[in-house]
Amino acid sequence: MSRIWFGTDGVRGPAGEGPLAAPFLRRLGRALGEQAGAESLVLLARDTRESGPAIAASLAAGLSASGARPLDLGVLPTPGLPLAMRARGAALGVVVSASHNPWRDNGVKVFGAGGHKLDDASEQALEARVDELGGVADDGHSEPDPTLTCEDGAAEYVEAISARFADLDLAGMDLAVDCAHGAATHTAVPVLRALGARVSALAIEPDGRNINADCGSTHLASVASAVVAGGHELGLAFDGDADRVLLVDAAGRACTGDAMLGLLGPWMASRGRLPDATVVATVMSNLGLERLLASHGLSLLRTPVGDRYVSAAMRRGGYGLGGEDSGHLLFGASEDHPGDGLFTALYVLTALLGTGCTVGDAIDAVPAVPQRLLNVQVAARPPLERLPAVTARVADLEAEHGADLRIVLRYSGTENLARVMVEGTEGQVVDRVTDELAALWVEQIEAAGRPAR
Incomplete structure (x- = not known):
């Protein structure tokens, strides 16, 4: 049902x-x-x-x-x-x-x-x-x-996070931090400053209507501009409820969830914190992450889209790290911590200090595999198994291209949108397949909705 x-x-x-x-x-x-x-x-x-x-x-x-x-x-x-x-x-x-x-x-x-x-x-x-x-x-x-x-509740949360990272010394680290006029406003900056970081705070004046407005993790241009203009070492950007975070490097480039998983996976494995040498991510994570992890002898386990599916898989398998490219990372096993933007940021900063890497290094480490996501308005959302022409064409394309092409078709959970995600080694093939499947999907939905003659 x-x-x-x-x-x-x-x-x-x-x-x-x-x-x-x-x-x-x-x-x-x-x-x-x-x-x-x-x-x-x-x-x-x-x-x-x-x-x-x-x-x-x-x-x-x-x-x-x-x-x-x-x-x-x-x-x-x-x-x-x-x-x-x-x-x-x-x-x-x-x-x-x-x-x-x-x-x-x-x-x-x-x-x-x-x-x-x-x-x-x-x-x-x-x-x-x-x-x-x-x-x-x-x-x-x-x-x-x-x-x-x-x-x-915010005071209790600040106390708990501060206690967990009490040994993290951020003295001398210069950060720009975008709180999206959201729930991180009164928590993230105090914790970072207490750990010794110099913080330039952005979007910390919520008025009930400005949450996520041209700021936060879905609008990285704001924090990226602040980092470059202010000469900061890196930037952090939370979303409205602060369960995710994205970083930008000193040049203003985005460090996504895939890049953070690519940094943390090998680092945690080297410290015995990655059970079964496995990272959990959704079907939307880039093939480049999978290849980076494989080069370190690590596996990527994929789940349906949604952090709760990642969390469920981590609990079933006892895994230690998972997340989404959106910056929603989860920590299991000994940490057993929910998706938390501030916790993730502090964990990433710990890894950067421990490895001597920069955020830019983490970005560059994930090989770029062309990926395209296309959202198409549709009249209805019939299950894909009722659209055999679509599923058959996907099977043909996957058989033709093998490991060089990956296709994910799904509906939006709240809107009449069909989402086509295609990634592969050749950008022209990715574009062609994306457009073809989107058109076929819409055509088959329309055909299924027409009364039989």
């Missing part, structure tokens, strides 16, 4: 509409409270969007109605919530955030036992219960939900 409201990373969409409107949120809160159990502690946190407090209040109203005990930790990086759950023994946790999306959007990310994101089956069960309760229909409730008294 497919999910209706939960996408790749929780519920996401325009604030105040559909599943982000109060009636649905109260029902979702009630369903979560029933799952957690009466008197169970459920933690809430959010980023800096102006819609966050109202969404948290509606969720809390539903939680309270079910007998659970909601506790609001206020503005907090998403990874701070799983840490707080473990420290407080909470049954569930909810982060109100749309991550890197614009301010008008918001979302709900749910964390289950142990601070791990829910699997598909759990989300489907939640959706079924919310649907029983009325789904997105109006519930006749006209008064705003009362807001909760907040505790300072």
Whole structure:
């Protein structure tokens, strides 16, 4: 059974509409409270969007109605919530955030036992219960939900991260840090400065509507310009909820998640921190990363798109490192740390100091394999197995080109978009195959939607 409201990373969409409107949120809160159990502690946190407090209040109203005990930790990086759950023994946790999306959007990310994101089956069960309760229909409730008294979750998070990296000496390191006017605003810069770094802080004045606006990890031009103009050693850029980070080198070049995995994998392996000599990444990570790891005797295990799939694979296999090219890295095994932009940045800085490498070296180490991602608007999202002409053509192309071509076809989790990703050793082939498959996919969807004669 497919999910209706939960996408790749929780519920996401325009604030105040559909599943982000109060009636649905109260029902979702009630369903979560029933799952957690009466008197169970459920933690809430959010980023800096102006819609966050109202969404948290509606969720809390539903939680309270079910007998659970909601506790609001206020503005907090998403990874701070799983840490707080473990420290407080909470049954569930909810982060109100749309991550890197614009301010008008918001979302709900749910964390289950142990601070791990829910699997598909759990989300489907939640959706079924919310649907029983009325789904997105109006519930006749006209008064705003009362807001909760907040505790300072950010202070606890800063203390925990500072303790973990207490031995890291960043004295003399000169950084530009872009906090995206988001959840990292009051956490990242204090930690970096306490460890001795000189920090030029950018995008640290959230007003509820400027989160991710021409700043942060999805708009690297801002921090890249600051690094070059200010002569900084490197730059860090977080996204709105601070669960991911990207770096730029002294020349303003982007250091993506693949480059960070390429740096950390061999370094962790040399220190006995990479179980089974394996790094976990999604199907979207570049073939260049796979080849770099192979040159060090390491394997790359691929998962579907989404950090929760990476996390699940890491827990099943006991692996120590995984992530996405977006800069969302995860650390398992002895670390068992959720996707955390600040933790990742500090881990990367530790590796750079330990190896003597620069960010530029990490970028250059990953061989560039041509890759193209094309998003195509479609009328519907039928399963690919119902489009045999598409799957057959993919099989033919893969048989023809072998290891020199890799194809990933998937739908957006929240929009009617077909995503075609092709990478290979020859750029012209990549472009031709991408355009061909996109056109064929759209054609077959349209044909499937026409009534039979």
